Amino acid sequence: xxxxxxxxxxxxxxxxxxxxxxxxxxxxxxxxxxxxxxxxxxxxxxxxxxxxxxxxxxxxxxxxxxxxxxxxxxxxxxxxxxxxxxxxxxxxxxxxxxxxxxxxxxxxxxxxxxxxxxxxxxxxxxxxxxxxxxxxxxxxxxxxxxxxxxxxxxxxxxxxxxxxxxxxxxxxxxxxxxxxxxxxxxxxxxxxxxxxxxxxxxxxxxxxxxxxxxxxxxxxxxxxxxxxxxxxxxxxxxxxxxxxxxxxxxxxxxxxxxxxxxxxxxxxxxxxxxxxxxxxxxxxxxxxxxxxxxxxxxxxxxxxxxxxxxxxxxxxxxxxxxxxxxxxxxxxxxxxxxxxxxxxxxxxxxxxxxxxxxxxxxxxxxxxxxxxxxxxxxxxxxxxxxxxxxxxxxxxxxxxxxxxxxxxxxxxxxxxxxxxxxxxxxxxxxxxxxxxxxxxxxxxxxxxxxxxxxxxxxxxxxxxxxxxx
Amino acid sequence: xxxxxxxxxxxxxxxxxxxxxxxxxxxxxxxxxxxxxxxxxxxxxxxxxxxxxxxxxxxxxxxxxxxxxxxxxxxxxxxxxxxxxxxxxxxxxxxxxxxxxxxxxxxxxxxxxxxxxxxxxxxxxxxxxxxxxxxxxxxxxxxxxxxxxxxxxxxxxxxxxxxxxxxxxxxxxxxxxxxxxxxxxxxxxxxxxxxxxxxxxxxxxxxxxxxxxxxxxxxxxxxxxxxxxxxxxxxxxxxxxxxxxxxxxxxxxxxxxxxxxxxxxxxxxxxxxxxxxxxxxxxxxxxxxxxxxxxxxxxxxxxxxxxxxxxxxxxxxxxxxxxxxxxxxxxxxxxx
Numbered sequence: 001x002x003x004x005x006x007x008x009x010x011x012x013x014x015x016x017x018x019x020x021x022x023x024x025x026x027x028x029x030x031x032x033x034x035x036x037x038x039x040x041x042x043x044x045x046x047x048x049x050x051x052x053x054x055x056x057x058x059x060x061x062x063x064x065x066x067x068x069x070x071x072x073x074x075x076x077x078x079x080x081x082x083x084x085x086x087x088x089x090x091x092x093x094x095x096x097x098x099x100x101x102x103x104x105x106x107x108x109x110x111x112x113x114x115x116x117x118x119x120x121x122x123x124x125x126x127x128x129x130x131x132x133x134x135x136x137x138x139x140x141x142x143x144x145x146x147x148x149x150x151x152x153x154x155x156x157x158x159x160x161x162x163x164x165x166x167x168x169x170x171x172x173x174x175x176x177x178x179x180x181x182x183x184x185x186x187x188x189x190x191x192x193x194x195x196x197x198x199x200x201x202x203x204x205x206x207x208x209x210x211x212x213x214x215x216x217x218x219x220x221x222x223x224x225x226x227x228x229x230x231x232x233x234x235x236x237x238x239x240x241x242x243x244x245x246x247x248x249x250x251x252x253x254x255x256x257x258x259x260x261x262x263x264x265x266x267x268x269x270x271x272x273x274x275x276x277x278x279x280x281x282x283x284x285x286x287x288x289x290x291x292x293x294x295x296x297x298x299x300x301x302x303x304x305x306x307x308x309x310x311x312x313x314x315x316x317x318x319x320x321x322x323x324x325x326x327x328x329x330x331x332x333x334x335x336x337x338x339x340x341x342x343x344x345x346x347x348x349x350x351x352x353x354x355x356x357x358x359x360x361x362x363x364x365x366x367x368x369x370x371x372x373x374x375x376x377x378x379x380x381x382x383x384x385x386x387x388x389x390x391x392x393x394x395x396x397x398x399x400x401x402x403x404x405x406x407x408x409x410x411x412x413x414x415x416x417x418x419x420x421x422x423x424x425x426x427x428x429x430x431x432x433x434x435x436x437x438x439x440x441x442x443x444x445x446x447x448x449x450x451x452x453x454x455x456x457x458x459x460x461x462x463x464x465x466x467x468x469x
Numbered sequence: 470x471x472x473x474x475x476x477x478x479x480x481x482x483x484x485x486x487x488x489x490x491x492x493x494x495x496x497x498x499x500x501x502x503x504x505x506x507x508x509x510x511x512x513x514x515x516x517x518x519x520x521x522x523x524x525x526x527x528x529x530x531x532x533x534x535x536x537x538x539x540x541x542x543x544x545x546x547x548x549x550x551x552x553x554x555x556x557x558x559x560x561x562x563x564x565x566x567x568x569x570x571x572x573x574x575x576x577x578x579x580x581x582x583x584x585x586x587x588x589x590x591x592x593x594x595x596x597x598x599x600x601x602x603x604x605x606x607x608x609x610x611x612x613x614x615x616x617x618x619x620x621x622x623x624x625x626x627x628x629x630x631x632x633x634x635x636x637x638x639x640x641x642x643x644x645x646x647x648x649x650x651x652x653x654x655x656x657x658x659x660x661x662x663x664x665x666x667x668x669x670x671x672x673x674x675x676x677x678x679x680x681x682x683x684x685x686x687x688x689x690x691x692x693x694x695x696x697x698x699x700x701x702x703x704x705x706x707x708x709x710x711x712x713x714x715x716x717x718x719x720x721x722x723x724x725x726x727x728x729x730x731x732x733x734x735x736x737x738x739x740x741x742x743x744x745x746x747x748x749x750x751x752x753x754x755x756x757x758x759x760x761x762x763x764x765x766x767x768x769x770x771x772x773x774x775x776x777x778x779x780x781x782x783x784x785x786x787x788x789x790x791x792x793x794x795x796x797x798x799x800x801x802x803x804x805x
Contacts, residue, residue, distance in 0.1 A: 100513070102513045102517075103511070103513035106519075106520070113524070114519075116523075117487070117490060120553075122487045123486070123556045123603075268537070268541075268700040270699055272767075290708075292708065294708075295705060446765040448768055448769075450765075450767075
């Protein structure tokens, strides 16, 4: 036992800020070993004042850098380093004046440095590239929309012209959906009635949702419908897996959107998908590619190319018309080539995770892929397109009854079975998430959302003023 | 940027946060200078240290931020030359200050790097406190933890943060809490400096121990509080453990290794050394596990951060114990 240091007292000394004397500290000021009698100038270059007490008060020479001594057994409690004679240092007046002058100069330099800091260092932004978006306006499209809506208003009851609603490309928040448009039901007949009601929006397209599906018992079906968007969300079993599905039909391509945390590309901020979905007034949202997590693939946002690293992963582009386009790994290797692709195809944003699951209606088999642990059973997430402005979202997650999840090729098979023409994998694991009516609707891994850097979402285009009217 | 502007004149814009940081650095200089000169050091050394430390630290902090957020900058050169936007990673300052102290020592303005850093350590803690306080005037005090109860929606626990849709979230005031903790740490380091700067050691350098204690405590604080932020900086190859946490853990580990080597050298290998190492491993494991759990189960933050805080505190105590094993007895008869 080392009597020299009492553990409890030392802990107390370390953890408290009061002046209670410890075993190491002699009582002040009576004891001759008080701190002010310890080496007062431990690194002084001047000669130390002659101590009144014996030389053992100053066990090491002043300014000594290292005190390495031979190992000392614990039993040797009275061990004490031997004092050494310290040769006095002679004062040099010229040197002292020179140092004082140097001090003055350094003071001036310090003042300038501090001033520079005040003028230049302001780390509040956190990010350097706030994206204002590419505000290039598509004048032709905007004119078409304007003329159509003007004609609709002018003709009124004389002739029916359907209004075109759009959301500005650079808008970070979509119109607030009509709360009356949301609903939940257990009855497939209610959903069927909703589909019938949405005939105009559906434009004759077939729905993926079917009353014949193997619905998960006890799980409600959620829906939203207004003039510009129809969303149906449900859970069904496919080959023992619990699949959370959502079908979306839009009226305009501007309603499929991407939201980045802080609406800034490259932001260090990460948020829960539900936070971002709610902030953006999403009707339904799905996790994106978590672009901040890795530096692969092609990433574009608001028509601007930010990352072009497509050597190993597939990328997915969303056009202004709402179509999904793919580029496979190794394609579009040159930045100029990608920028031309974005411009030629009217691409608004691009995401990079993959692989491609279905292309042109054909199932894509993936043998190897650098991300996503494709051969493992994992929580999965994907987005698919069935037809014009018609999308399908799917996640496969764990369940309370321990159902298996899926590898990538199983996911591809499941989503292909829904007759989609294109499907693309999004980030999986704890990130795999569909958000509707304020929160996640699937069983997110670990029961908690993970903070991410981006989401994809679908929004109503009807302006909030019209909803309130 | 949501930073509050204090002075706006022509092309000159001065933010409140910059002013607070400037005050913090000035306070750091005054405190360090006082401690250094009061203990026989030359004022010129400390006065030279400050501008050199800024000269090295600011680019290093920026370079670290660039490394973690390359896509925020057009390139390393622009990151290092254009300070009108962008941010910083504070761990870079640790290296910057050390390099500056080394240079000041080599130039002959200080007897040793350790002595200079010892005197600088309490001031550095004060500067960090002010830097964190500056976040009150901007939007960087951003935590994952949101408070819904109106009772908790005020400082020192929560601060209002404007979200992207224009709404206000009340989030845990990470930086304000760190400001308070760093102020307390400053006081403790001043006391520690007064008592133990230049303390004789059985093995190891008698200078630099105050700086090591600062590094140890600051790292432990960062390991916990950086985890609560939703805008932490991560390595490009790993988005799970933040760079501040990794630096913190490495610093704590490095200091433990340093004192362990000297403790063994001074007294030989003893059972209590194993006990301290085992304790350290356990606390490190507990802290790491808490971090994993809070990432997976965000809603468990109260329990996870309580365990993590306790683990980091114990980690510091254990390393401190190892430090004490390297210290020499003050003088004969003191125990009696």
